[in-house]
Amino acid sequence: MNRHLPPGQSLLTFPDADKSPLSIRAKALVFVDPRSRRLRGEVERLAATDLPVLIRGESGTGKELLARQIHRESGRGGLFVALNCGALSPTWAEAELFGHAVGAYAGSACSRAGWFGSANGGTLYLDEIGDLPLGLQGKLLAALETREVLRVGAQQPTPVDVRLVAASSVDLAQAVAAGKFSERLYRYLDEGRLELPALRERPGDILPLAEYFLGVYAQRLGLDLPQFGAEAQLALERHAWPGNTRELESVVHFALLVCSGDEILPAHLNLPGAAAPSYAPLTIIEEQLARLDARERAQLQALLAQTGA
Numbered sequence: 001m002n003r004h005l006p007p008g009q010s011l012l013t014f015p016d017a018d019k020s021p022l023s024i025r026a027k028a029l030v031f032v033d034p035r036s037r038r039l040r041g042e043v044e045r046l047a048a049t050d051l052p053v054l055i056r057g058e059s060g061t062g063k064e065l066l067a068r069q070i071h072r073e074s075g076r077g078g079l080f081v082a083l084n085c086g087a088l089s090p091t092w093a094e095a096e097l098f099g100h101a102v103g104a105y106a107g108s109a110c111s112r113a114g115w116f117g118s119a120n121g122g123t124l125y126l127d128e129i130g131d132l133p134l135g136l137q138g139k140l141l142a143a144l145e146t147r148e149v150l151r152v153g154a155q156q157p158t159p160v161d162v163r164l165v166a167a168s169s170v171d172l173a174q175a176v177a178a179g180k181f182s183e184r185l186y187r188y189l190d191e192g193r194l195e196l197p198a199l200r201e202r203p204g205d206i207l208p209l210a211e212y213f214l215g216v217y218a219q220r221l222g223l224d225l226p227q228f229g230a231e232a233q234l235a236l237e238r239h240a241w242p243g244n245t246r247e248l249e250s251v252v253h254f255a256l257l258v259c260s261g262d263e264i265l266p267a268h269l270n271l272p273g274a275a276a277p278s279y280a281p282l283t284i285i286e287e288q289l290a291r292l293d294a295r296e297r298a299q300l301q302a303l304l305a306q307t308g309a
């Protein structure tokens, strides 16, 4: 694994990853491209402060992994609580985020802390913060600034100490200009800004990430570790990766599953424009043949023989 990684800070492994609440995938951060290495320095600097952080980056670039790293390096003892703002229920968003008191709703026999309260002493990661309803944006800012939260139906505020790390795939400055995002919350978040470039803008990360994922999946699936052939490496480097690191991870996972030898070829990557994989059409043809009667099968086989398939 990581045969081509240069020595030094390129792979940051999490020693206690198995014991931590981090996802099974998040066992390391691969930073090889000069832009990623610069980012690594900014992450270290911001993690040591108590500043809120806004991570801007396309979907699948690794924003959540970066947010987890900020929490890890901050030394905050509480939980890392991750929430996608687009997944909040339109009806219950306030109670989901800020919690509720006993009896706030019919049948609510106990109080709940909500996502915000659950991150007390830790870090609240709000993905796609631009999707947070405008009314809640003001309440979020008030809770962060006063370090108190008023649960739905409560008479008294509850003290909370939460560090916010937010992420957005859209330009929040434009959302502010369009009246869709609170300017005050934007200014609050803008104190700690991290730009996570798209994978195509940090090409030096592509092969190290691919090798890292190959090693992770080979180990997890108990498979021998193949190598990326020179042409496959070129295909990986040439692809534009619209789905960023998440897309690369699934391409590598797929390649490992369909590669039968010890070398991954461009066809195994199944990238648009790459050589057509040899296994898929054959499988489809075999399936089709099995469904036909003897006469149809003979006709199709004759046709295939003519076309050379």
Ligand SMILES: Nc1ncnc2c1ncn2[C@@H]1O[C@H](COP(=O)(O)OP(=O)(O)OP(=O)(O)O)[C@@H](O)[C@H]1O
Pocket (backbone or CB within 6 Å): 025, 026, 028, 029, 030, 031, 057, 058, 059, 060, 061, 062, 063, 064, 065, 066, 127, 169, 209, 245, 246, 249
């Ligand atoms: N530098 C990296 N090193 C190792 N793995 C990475 C790196 N960046 C991203 N990944 C992996 O890529 C996948 C996508 O990352 P993540 O979920 O953090 O992206 P995201 O930007 O938060 O995506 P979304 O915007 O869709 O929520 C995850 O499996 C993550 O572990």
